[in-house]
Amino acid sequence: MSDAVHSAIQSTINDNDVVLFMKGTPVFPQCGFSSVVSQVLDHLQVDFESVNVLEDNDIRQGIKDFSNWPTIPQLYVKGEFVGGCDIIKEMFQSGELQTYLREKGVIEAA
Incomplete structure (x- = not known):
């Protein structure tokens, strides 16, 4: 991965509390x-x-190298790699994701 790609990824993660590297867009996901x-x-x-x-x-390749994670999507919260689809889905179903996001100050306490 080039330094420019690494810097662009790092900058996006640093500049946003929550970043989802995904195929497509939230309005038109393509996987x-x-x-x-x-x-x-x-x-x-x-x-x-x-x-x-x-x-x-x-x-697309750079984010896989950056996180050392082979698949997309990839979710980052407050600069920390959280996981891909299976991990996020399991965390959501168990309530762990909601707790994690509250602890990080991303969502408000219920």
Whole structure:
């Protein structure tokens, strides 16, 4: 991964409390896994930045190298890699995601 791609990814993560690297957009997801994570965040009323990795192959591969995680989508909260679709879905179903997001100050306590 080039320094420019690494810097662009790091900057996006630093500049936004919640970032979802996904295929497509929240309005028009282009894979089921990206759609699931986007819907979970919408359901929890999380304000998040999305990055459509299909628009830039360098970012698409770069985010995998950056996180050392082989799949997309990838969710970052307050600079920390949280996981992909399966992890986010499990965390949501168990209530762990809601607790985590409250602790990070991303959503308000119920």
